[in-house]
Amino acid sequence: MLHRCPRIRRRWALMLLGPLAATAVWADSVRLPAQTPPLYRTECGSCHIAYPPALLPAASWQRLMGSLERHYGTDASLDPAAVQQLSAWLQIHAGSGQRVGPAPVPQDRITRTAWFERKHRALDDSVWRLPSVKSAANCAACHSDAEQGHFDDERLRLPPGLPAHYRHAFLDD
Protein backbone atom coordinates (compact mmCIF):
# COMPACT_ATOMS: atom_id res chain seq x y z
CA MET A 1 0.00 0.00 0.00
CA LEU A 2 2.91 2.35 0.58
CA HIS A 3 3.40 2.93 -3.11
CA ARG A 4 -0.08 4.40 -3.34
CA CYS A 5 0.73 7.26 -0.98
CA PRO A 6 2.14 9.65 -3.61
CA ARG A 7 -1.00 9.22 -5.68
CA ILE A 8 -3.17 10.09 -2.69
CA ARG A 9 -1.07 13.16 -1.96
CA ARG A 10 -1.41 14.18 -5.57
CA ARG A 11 -5.19 13.88 -5.39
CA TRP A 12 -5.27 16.16 -2.33
CA ALA A 13 -3.03 18.63 -4.11
CA LEU A 14 -5.36 18.62 -7.08
CA MET A 15 -8.35 19.34 -4.90
CA LEU A 16 -6.60 22.13 -3.02
CA LEU A 17 -4.77 23.84 -5.81
CA GLY A 18 -7.35 23.44 -8.52
CA PRO A 19 -6.86 23.75 -12.26
CA LEU A 20 -3.30 25.09 -12.06
CA ALA A 21 -2.11 21.92 -10.32
CA ALA A 22 -4.17 19.77 -12.68
CA THR A 23 -2.35 21.28 -15.64
CA ALA A 24 1.03 20.64 -14.05
CA VAL A 25 0.22 17.00 -13.31
CA TRP A 26 -1.15 16.42 -16.78
CA ALA A 27 1.99 17.89 -18.29
CA ASP A 28 4.10 15.18 -16.67
CA SER A 29 1.80 12.34 -17.63
CA VAL A 30 3.62 10.71 -20.53
CA ARG A 31 1.68 7.98 -22.27
CA LEU A 32 1.52 6.17 -25.56
CA PRO A 33 -1.70 7.21 -27.35
CA ALA A 34 -4.63 4.89 -26.69
CA GLN A 35 -4.81 3.73 -30.31
CA THR A 36 -1.11 3.12 -30.86
CA PRO A 37 -0.72 0.96 -33.98
CA PRO A 38 0.70 -2.52 -33.28
CA LEU A 39 3.11 -1.78 -36.11
CA TYR A 40 4.65 1.02 -34.03
CA ARG A 41 5.23 -1.28 -31.09
CA THR A 42 6.80 -4.01 -33.22
CA GLU A 43 8.87 -1.87 -35.57
CA CYS A 44 9.85 0.93 -33.18
CA GLY A 45 9.91 -1.11 -29.98
CA SER A 46 12.48 -3.84 -30.64
CA CYS A 47 15.82 -2.13 -30.02
CA HIS A 48 14.38 0.49 -27.66
CA ILE A 49 10.98 0.83 -26.06
CA ALA A 50 8.20 2.27 -28.17
CA TYR A 51 8.72 5.90 -27.16
CA PRO A 52 5.61 8.06 -26.74
CA PRO A 53 5.49 10.28 -29.86
CA ALA A 54 4.67 13.31 -27.73
CA LEU A 55 8.28 13.36 -26.53
CA LEU A 56 9.62 14.80 -29.80
CA PRO A 57 8.35 17.55 -32.10
CA ALA A 58 6.94 16.72 -35.53
CA ALA A 59 10.06 18.02 -37.29
CA SER A 60 12.26 15.58 -35.35
CA TRP A 61 10.03 12.60 -36.20
CA GLN A 62 10.08 13.64 -39.83
CA ARG A 63 13.89 13.66 -39.89
CA LEU A 64 14.12 10.34 -38.02
CA MET A 65 11.67 8.56 -40.30
CA GLY A 66 13.55 9.90 -43.33
CA SER A 67 16.88 8.43 -42.24
CA LEU A 68 16.10 5.05 -40.67
CA GLU A 69 18.92 3.34 -42.51
CA ARG A 70 21.29 5.47 -40.42
CA HIS A 71 19.53 5.46 -37.06
CA TYR A 72 21.94 6.35 -34.23
CA GLY A 73 24.60 3.97 -35.49
CA THR A 74 22.31 1.18 -36.62
CA ASP A 75 20.27 0.25 -39.67
CA ALA A 76 16.60 0.54 -38.69
CA SER A 77 15.24 0.65 -42.22
CA LEU A 78 11.66 -0.41 -42.95
CA ASP A 79 9.68 -1.08 -46.08
CA PRO A 80 8.21 2.09 -47.64
CA ALA A 81 4.61 1.26 -46.69
CA ALA A 82 5.50 0.91 -43.02
CA VAL A 83 7.51 4.14 -43.09
CA GLN A 84 4.57 5.98 -44.62
CA GLN A 85 2.03 4.61 -42.14
CA LEU A 86 4.18 5.26 -39.08
CA SER A 87 5.29 8.69 -40.25
CA ALA A 88 1.68 9.82 -40.68
CA TRP A 89 0.78 8.57 -37.21
CA LEU A 90 3.85 10.20 -35.63
CA GLN A 91 3.03 13.55 -37.24
CA ILE A 92 -0.45 13.46 -35.71
CA HIS A 93 0.75 12.52 -32.23
CA ALA A 94 4.03 14.46 -32.13
CA GLY A 95 4.68 16.66 -29.11
CA SER A 96 3.77 20.28 -28.84
CA GLY A 97 3.30 22.93 -26.23
CA GLN A 98 4.79 22.56 -22.79
CA ARG A 99 6.87 19.44 -23.24
CA VAL A 100 8.53 20.13 -26.57
CA GLY A 101 8.84 23.75 -27.51
CA PRO A 102 9.54 25.24 -30.94
CA ALA A 103 13.33 24.99 -30.52
CA PRO A 104 15.02 22.19 -32.50
CA VAL A 105 16.04 19.18 -30.40
CA PRO A 106 19.78 18.42 -30.61
CA GLN A 107 20.30 15.26 -32.69
CA ASP A 108 16.54 14.67 -32.45
CA ARG A 109 17.15 12.80 -29.21
CA ILE A 110 14.41 12.61 -26.57
CA THR A 111 17.18 12.66 -23.97
CA ARG A 112 18.29 16.10 -25.21
CA THR A 113 14.91 17.81 -24.87
CA ALA A 114 14.66 20.46 -22.18
CA TRP A 115 11.77 18.50 -20.64
CA PHE A 116 13.80 15.28 -20.30
CA GLU A 117 16.81 17.13 -18.89
CA ARG A 118 14.63 18.91 -16.34
CA LYS A 119 12.91 15.71 -15.24
CA HIS A 120 16.27 13.95 -14.83
CA ARG A 121 18.32 16.89 -13.58
CA ALA A 122 19.30 15.14 -10.35
CA LEU A 123 20.92 12.29 -12.31
CA ASP A 124 24.19 12.33 -14.21
CA ASP A 125 26.30 10.18 -16.53
CA SER A 126 27.36 7.83 -13.75
CA VAL A 127 23.73 6.75 -13.31
CA TRP A 128 23.18 6.26 -17.05
CA ARG A 129 26.34 4.16 -17.20
CA LEU A 130 25.30 1.77 -14.41
CA PRO A 131 25.36 -1.80 -15.78
CA SER A 132 21.70 -2.09 -14.82
CA VAL A 133 20.84 1.03 -16.84
CA LYS A 134 23.44 1.24 -19.64
CA SER A 135 21.90 4.21 -21.42
CA ALA A 136 19.53 7.11 -20.86
CA ALA A 137 17.55 5.57 -23.73
CA ASN A 138 16.76 2.58 -21.51
CA CYS A 139 13.64 4.04 -19.87
CA ALA A 140 12.56 0.64 -18.55
CA ALA A 141 15.61 0.44 -16.28
CA CYS A 142 13.77 2.73 -13.83
CA HIS A 143 10.29 3.26 -15.30
CA SER A 144 9.09 -0.28 -14.69
CA ASP A 145 6.08 -0.06 -17.03
CA ALA A 146 7.76 1.96 -19.76
CA GLU A 147 7.28 -0.82 -22.31
CA GLN A 148 3.54 -0.54 -21.75
CA GLY A 149 3.77 3.22 -22.18
CA HIS A 150 3.45 4.17 -18.51
CA PHE A 151 5.95 6.57 -16.96
CA ASP A 152 4.15 7.57 -13.77
CA ASP A 153 6.36 8.41 -10.82
CA GLU A 154 4.48 5.78 -8.81
CA ARG A 155 5.94 3.05 -11.01
CA LEU A 156 9.57 4.12 -10.62
CA ARG A 157 12.03 1.57 -9.33
CA LEU A 158 15.58 2.05 -8.16
CA PRO A 159 17.99 0.42 -10.63
CA PRO A 160 20.31 -2.14 -9.00
CA GLY A 161 23.62 -0.58 -7.99
CA LEU A 162 22.27 2.97 -7.65
CA PRO A 163 24.41 4.85 -5.09
CA ALA A 164 22.37 5.89 -2.04
CA HIS A 165 22.83 9.62 -2.62
CA TYR A 166 20.85 9.45 -5.84
CA ARG A 167 17.79 7.97 -4.19
CA HIS A 168 16.26 11.34 -3.45
CA ALA A 169 15.99 11.88 -7.20
CA PHE A 170 13.55 9.00 -7.34
CA LEU A 171 11.56 10.02 -4.32
CA ASP A 172 11.25 13.72 -5.10
CA ASP A 173 9.93 14.94 -8.39
Add this chain to the structure above:
Amino acid sequence: MRTIPTLLTLTLLAAGGAHAADTSPAAELTRFEAETGSTADAARGQRFFTQTHGREWSCASCHGDPPTHNGRHASTGKSIAPLAPAANPQALTERAKVDKWFRRNCGDVLGRACTAAEKADVLAYLIRLRP
Protein backbone atom coordinates in the same frame (compact mmCIF):
# COMPACT_ATOMS: atom_id res chain seq x y z
CA MET B 1 -25.40 -10.89 -42.04
CA ARG B 2 -22.51 -12.62 -40.30
CA THR B 3 -20.16 -12.19 -43.19
CA ILE B 4 -19.62 -8.48 -42.81
CA PRO B 5 -18.49 -8.54 -39.17
CA THR B 6 -16.22 -11.49 -39.93
CA LEU B 7 -14.69 -9.71 -42.87
CA LEU B 8 -14.33 -6.58 -40.81
CA THR B 9 -12.56 -8.48 -38.06
CA LEU B 10 -10.18 -10.08 -40.53
CA THR B 11 -9.47 -6.74 -42.13
CA LEU B 12 -8.80 -5.12 -38.79
CA LEU B 13 -6.49 -7.95 -37.78
CA ALA B 14 -4.54 -7.62 -41.00
CA ALA B 15 -4.40 -3.83 -40.79
CA GLY B 16 -3.38 -3.99 -37.15
CA GLY B 17 -0.18 -5.80 -37.99
CA ALA B 18 -1.15 -9.05 -36.29
CA HIS B 19 1.65 -11.44 -37.13
CA ALA B 20 1.20 -15.13 -37.64
CA ALA B 21 3.88 -17.74 -37.91
CA ASP B 22 4.41 -18.50 -41.60
CA THR B 23 7.62 -20.51 -41.39
CA SER B 24 9.73 -22.50 -38.96
CA PRO B 25 13.42 -22.38 -38.00
CA ALA B 26 13.99 -25.67 -39.84
CA ALA B 27 12.25 -24.35 -42.97
CA GLU B 28 14.40 -21.21 -42.90
CA LEU B 29 17.54 -23.33 -42.56
CA THR B 30 16.43 -25.41 -45.55
CA ARG B 31 15.74 -22.24 -47.54
CA PHE B 32 19.24 -20.84 -47.04
CA GLU B 33 20.89 -24.22 -47.58
CA ALA B 34 19.01 -24.56 -50.87
CA GLU B 35 20.11 -21.05 -51.84
CA THR B 36 23.77 -21.77 -51.20
CA GLY B 37 23.73 -25.39 -52.36
CA SER B 38 25.60 -26.83 -49.38
CA THR B 39 24.96 -28.16 -45.89
CA ALA B 40 25.15 -25.74 -42.97
CA ASP B 41 27.80 -26.06 -40.27
CA ALA B 42 26.62 -25.28 -36.74
CA ALA B 43 30.14 -24.93 -35.32
CA ARG B 44 31.00 -22.41 -38.04
CA GLY B 45 27.73 -20.63 -37.25
CA GLN B 46 28.69 -20.40 -33.58
CA ARG B 47 32.04 -18.80 -34.44
CA PHE B 48 30.33 -16.41 -36.84
CA PHE B 49 27.76 -15.49 -34.18
CA THR B 50 30.15 -14.88 -31.31
CA GLN B 51 33.07 -13.20 -33.11
CA THR B 52 33.30 -9.62 -34.28
CA HIS B 53 33.80 -8.95 -37.98
CA GLY B 54 35.98 -5.87 -38.08
CA ARG B 55 33.45 -3.70 -36.32
CA GLU B 56 32.43 -3.03 -32.76
CA TRP B 57 29.60 -5.53 -32.38
CA SER B 58 29.14 -9.25 -32.83
CA CYS B 59 25.71 -10.91 -33.06
CA ALA B 60 26.21 -11.93 -29.43
CA SER B 61 26.68 -8.29 -28.37
CA CYS B 62 22.91 -7.90 -28.35
CA HIS B 63 21.62 -11.48 -28.43
CA GLY B 64 23.92 -12.90 -25.74
CA ASP B 65 26.31 -15.84 -25.74
CA PRO B 66 24.63 -18.27 -25.95
CA PRO B 67 21.36 -16.63 -27.04
CA THR B 68 19.21 -18.92 -24.90
CA HIS B 69 18.30 -16.14 -22.47
CA ASN B 70 17.16 -12.56 -22.88
CA GLY B 71 19.79 -10.45 -24.56
CA ARG B 72 20.34 -6.70 -24.12
CA HIS B 73 20.69 -4.21 -26.91
CA ALA B 74 24.32 -3.10 -26.98
CA SER B 75 23.53 0.61 -27.05
CA THR B 76 20.06 1.07 -25.54
CA GLY B 77 20.14 -1.71 -22.92
CA LYS B 78 16.65 -2.87 -23.88
CA SER B 79 15.87 -6.51 -23.19
CA ILE B 80 15.74 -8.68 -26.32
CA ALA B 81 13.86 -12.02 -26.32
CA PRO B 82 16.01 -15.15 -26.77
CA LEU B 83 16.94 -15.96 -30.37
CA ALA B 84 17.29 -19.72 -29.81
CA PRO B 85 14.03 -21.42 -30.85
CA ALA B 86 14.31 -23.85 -27.91
CA ALA B 87 14.08 -20.88 -25.53
CA ASN B 88 11.62 -18.79 -27.53
CA PRO B 89 8.96 -20.58 -29.64
CA GLN B 90 8.30 -17.38 -31.61
CA ALA B 91 11.89 -17.00 -32.79
CA LEU B 92 12.47 -17.49 -36.53
CA THR B 93 8.83 -18.23 -37.31
CA GLU B 94 8.14 -15.23 -39.60
CA ARG B 95 9.95 -15.08 -42.90
CA ALA B 96 9.67 -11.32 -43.27
CA LYS B 97 11.19 -10.83 -39.81
CA VAL B 98 14.02 -13.27 -40.53
CA ASP B 99 14.87 -11.39 -43.71
CA LYS B 100 14.45 -7.94 -42.16
CA TRP B 101 16.70 -8.62 -39.20
CA PHE B 102 19.41 -10.39 -41.20
CA ARG B 103 19.40 -7.40 -43.57
CA ARG B 104 19.70 -4.83 -40.78
CA ASN B 105 21.95 -6.67 -38.38
CA CYS B 106 24.43 -7.99 -40.93
CA GLY B 107 24.89 -4.38 -41.98
CA ASP B 108 25.54 -3.33 -38.39
CA VAL B 109 27.85 -6.25 -37.53
CA LEU B 110 29.70 -6.83 -40.83
CA GLY B 111 29.09 -3.69 -42.85
CA ARG B 112 27.66 -5.82 -45.66
CA ALA B 113 24.89 -8.31 -46.36
CA CYS B 114 25.36 -11.84 -45.04
CA THR B 115 25.72 -14.64 -47.56
CA ALA B 116 23.16 -17.44 -47.67
CA ALA B 117 25.86 -19.79 -46.36
CA GLU B 118 26.48 -17.55 -43.34
CA LYS B 119 22.75 -17.34 -42.62
CA ALA B 120 22.40 -21.13 -42.90
CA ASP B 121 25.35 -21.68 -40.52
CA VAL B 122 23.87 -19.29 -37.94
CA LEU B 123 20.46 -20.95 -38.14
CA ALA B 124 22.02 -24.40 -37.75
CA TYR B 125 23.79 -23.12 -34.61
CA LEU B 126 20.64 -21.51 -33.18
CA ILE B 127 18.48 -24.58 -33.84
CA ARG B 128 20.99 -26.80 -32.06
CA LEU B 129 20.98 -24.74 -28.86
CA ARG B 130 19.16 -26.00 -25.76
CA PRO B 131 18.18 -23.79 -22.82
